[in-house]
Amino acid sequence: MTPHRVLVVDDSPFMRKIITDLIVRNRDYAVVATAKTGAEAVEAARLWKPDIITMDLEMPEMNGLDALRRIMAIQPTPIIMLAGISEDNTTETIKALQLGAFDFIRKPSGDGATSIEKVAQQLQDKLRAAMSVKAKATRLAAPTVRLPEPPSRPAPPQAKPAPPQVPFRPITPVPPAPPESPSLEKPGQGGARRQTDKPTYSVFSHVVAIGTSTGGPRALHEVISSLPAGFAAPVLVVQHMPPRFTRSLADRLDSFSEVLVVEAEQGMRVRGGTVYIAPGGYHMELAKDLSGYYIHLHEQAPRHGHRPSVDTMFESLIPRTELKRHAVLMTGMGSDGAIGMKQLLEHGAVSAVAEAEETCVVYGMPRSAIERGAVTKVLPLTQIARHLVGLVD
Incomplete structure (x- = not known):
């Protein structure tokens, strides 16, 4: 069986190595490319067409949330977010999940081997679930929600098969951002909206x-x-x-x-x-x-x-x-x-x-x-x- 192809995205070389090592423990998966910025991630997704992506939230040039939006518009792929536990990270993780990320795991902390092993198990569980979803979508052949087709242009050349863990290096400029996926907001309603006088009821049946x-x-x-x-x-x-x-x-x-x-x-x-x-x-x-x-x-x-x-x-x-x-x-x-x-x-x-x-x-x-x-x-x-x-x- 051909291993499932994974793209690992993180601005930290140390974290890219850890996540890669945790993924390839299971021979069902091969890391075919890595990227250190959101811009590289978008280009890598377009060229390598991975089965799954792991995505850091905080990166230079383009953060993980913006990269998620662009990838889901041009190359829809199950994306597992890697999140810290700061207030900003938790907020951005929830946004990512609502924008179409498959799931998330918390990054390994400084707790040593116990934390690493816990992350390893969670990551393997998420990878299996993501591939089962991708397989179901392939069988159905018609997703529930279709994203609009990109503007007519020649299809990019298919990347040649590569051995596992080939690091990605951009070879062409990242194309302009496509239109973002449909907003989750209701008409006349903004994400920052906060209503303090919402009615509640002391009596209910x-x-x-x-x-x-x-x-x-x-x-x-x-x-x-x-x-x-x-x-x-x-x-x-x-x-x-x-x-x-x-x-x-x-x-x-x-x-x-x-x-x-x-x-x-x-x-x-x-x-x-x-x-x-x-x-x-x-x-x-x-x-x-x-x-x-x-x-x-x-x-x-x-x-x-x-x-x-x-x-x-x-x-x-x-x-x-x-x-x-x-x-x-x-x-x-x-x-x-x-x-x-x-x-x-x-x-x-x-x-x-x-x-x-x-x-x-x-x-x-x-x-x-x-x-x-x-x-x-x-x-x-x-x-x-x-x-x-x-x-x-």
Whole structure:
């Protein structure tokens, strides 16, 4: 079998070497080129046509976010972002995921071999998932969303096959930037928009719980930004994501949404018209006392390798039979959420929605729920918000 071709992009020679070494541990992958700037990355993607790209965020000449935009416009490719944990890095990572990056991993820290091995496992998992998605897209032969064709011009010559780990050196100037991919903003709505007077509701009779993983930030953007300001139910969200990144995710979703979006905090009172994102590193449950509903966070063992876990969130809704409960599972690897969704249905949940395969980045979590008979409705991503609005009166 021919190894899958990988382009490694990072301005640090040391980091390029580490990432390359971690990739080629698995003989299914070969690093065919490297690049040290975003501009080199765009040119390398055009010439080498890699199967997968790993992309640093902070680089000279052109940063990783701008390189991502250009590559997705001229040579759509699964891109795994390499992110630090600074506030700027977490914010830019969330932007990258919403703009079409496949997934991200945190860069190795100074914690020694333990950190390197953890990154190695995560990277191999992401590479496998990215190639499964690419294979599915090839089989379907017609992607759900087609990017516009570039202006008519002679096709660039095909690069000759090269041995693994051939460093890339630009041989022609980088062409002018093509038009950016369609904006995620709604008409009249800007990314910096921050509304402080969004309506919330102390009394509600419905609750919505959403679980997602790989591909989730973009899917959540589609669903949450489509909920109207009058949406009276609280929405609980588990997105598989490390600490710090969930705060940036909540802030960015809030800037595009008519409903209030926050990262959940221990003891936070739950109100309708508010979306609560489970913080990375903590399970999130809906709890109740004499004053009403509140957020309960805890650090019990991960489930299915995840904390937060979708199953934990769903199961916390089982005793809340006084509420009309709605569960949603969207794109993601694995099976987290399927057991909890099944139990919710068996205990009177009103609806259980799975995202349709054709719009999933990874059709793992929804498929697992469908196979368990835990789903009442299968919908493409663009119809999920409308369906929820119709159910929540």
